[in-house]
Amino acid sequence: MKNRREFLQEAATGAIAAGALLAEGRVARAFHPARPQSDKSRVVVARDPHIQDAFGQPIPSHVEALLDRAIAAYTGLPDAADSWKQIVGKARVIGIKTNGLGGKNISSHAAVVNAIADRLQAGGIQPGNIIVWDRNGNDLKACGLRISTDPTRMRCFGSDVAGFEEAQEICSGVSVHLSKILTMCDMVIGVPILKDHSMAGVTFAMKNMYGVIDRPQDLHGNNCCPAVADLNCIPAIRQKVRFTVGDALTSVYDGGPEFRFERFWRPNAIIVGEDRVAIDQTAWQMLERKRAESGLPTLEAAGRPPRYIAVAADKDHALGTNEPDRIDLIEL
Helix, strand or coil: CHHHHHHHHHHHHHHCHHHHHHEECCCCCCCCCCCCCCCCCCEEEEEECCCCCCCCCCCCHHHHHHHHHHHHHHCCCCCCHHHHHHHCCCCCCCECCCCCCCCCCCCCCCCHHHHHHHHHHHHHHHHHEEEEEEECCCHHHHCCCCCCCCCCCEEEEHHHHEEECCEEEEECCEEEEEHHHHCCCCCCEEEEEEEECCEEEEEEHHHHHHHHHHHHHCCCCCHHCCCHHHHHHHHHHHHHHEEEEEEEEEEECCCCCCHHHHEECCCCEEEEEEEEEEEEEHHHHHHHHHHHHHCCCCCCCCCCCCCCCHHCCCCCCCCCCHHHCCCCCCCE
């Protein structure tokens, strides 16, 4: 595997540089995919109770079919390639941000990542312009992914290789630096794993952005509120993280974000949409229903309500909506 210097030299001349050359300062031009024709935020929750094999592993063909159903419902287009062209728009360097912090038993699944990458390529994105990434190589390996910086293939590496921007951003009074992978991408697709969180209450679409900065540990005070909302308002994150394919094939509904065997759950679902606030609101309610079924208190009663979701929706942050009557929820 290449070291950081070798990687950056390659990036200057390889396909990955396409996104960096569009940068003005630290934020590249935003590429806005077509949105559904509605004044509501569309969120699709697609389920397949047979998506796991006898050993509890996702079946790739089932994952691909489930993703296709979810994306077709979101865009209204029957063809997967056309759907992804609509979502991606003019973007040519696409990042896929996973979450492997919880370890191999509760991380974004490689089958979901690979299904997204296959569909992006079918829609015209070159393999070397797809960058799967996370904080570091260990997190990516926890997802079942193989590290690679080969410019002729889908790339997969962490911010520990690419490094962080020298310029600082201020988030909730904390100075942070953005991953260079974020800034060199035209667009990022978030692929979080649905989990309970011991401080934030819920970790999913917006909390996944803690993995794109160098000091996430400094943003956990007050149940991560307003830090999660503030972080997602940083221009590069707000503009570039344009779509979420939420991995809810498996989940932990209490005791997270680490794996807890006694609180392990298989929702067998994929959750897609553009509005990260609406997606997190939907995910929160899914967790609350599972907690109620299991005889657990609400997250509010447990002392860790995900208040950052409402803050992200307020007029100062305006990242999306958490109002049920403004969410076009489609369940398949």
